[in-house]
Amino acid sequence: MLQSCTGSHYVTGEFSGSDMVIPLSSFQTEKKGEASFKKYVIAHHDKLQYLICVYRLSADNFRALLMRCTHQGTELQVFGDRLQCPAHGSEFSTTGSVQNGPAETSLRAFPVTIENENLKINLL
Numbered sequence: 001m002l003q004s005c006t007g008s009h010y011v012t013g014e015f016s017g018s019d020m021v022i023p024l025s026s027f028q029t030e031k032k033g034e035a036s037f038k039k040y041v042i043a044h045h046d047k048l049q050y051l052i053c054v055y056r057l058s059a060d061n062f063r064a065l066l067m068r069c070t071h072q073g074t075e076l077q078v079f080g081d082r083l084q085c086p087a088h089g090s091e092f093s094t095t096g097s098v099q100n101g102p103a104e105t106s107l108r109a110f111p112v113t114i115e116n117e118n119l120k121i122n123l124l
């Protein structure tokens with residue numbers, strides 16, 4: 001389960017070879033009538049066993065993290081700047097590093113490139 005206001009954070013990726021492609025516009029939003037950007041979106045696709053959380057760290061720096069806990073494989077939940085495991089409480093940062101155990105290893109991160117108006121997440 002994810003926090004209740006994340007509905008608009010979901011985006012369906014499209015596959016192109018070994019890449020999953022999501023439009024950069026997925027991050028655009030509006031706050032108090034002004035254009036703004038979401039901190040993250042959650043990319044999904046029927047082919048994927050786990051969701052991928054894509055953090056927008058800056059305009060040209062994105063981090064794509066597999067939402068699979070490195071402790072025992074439970075699907076993570078996103079709470080703003082952290083990913084939390086509902087099973088035993090491990091927490092991970094926006095770069096995927098462990099903030100709290102029992103997990104000991106960082107989340108799997110995928111290389112991200114910007115191409116035209118899209119983000120390409122290399123899943124290999």
Ligand code: FES
Binds near residue numbers: 069073087090
């Ligand atoms: S499976 Fe995530 S903390 Fe144990």
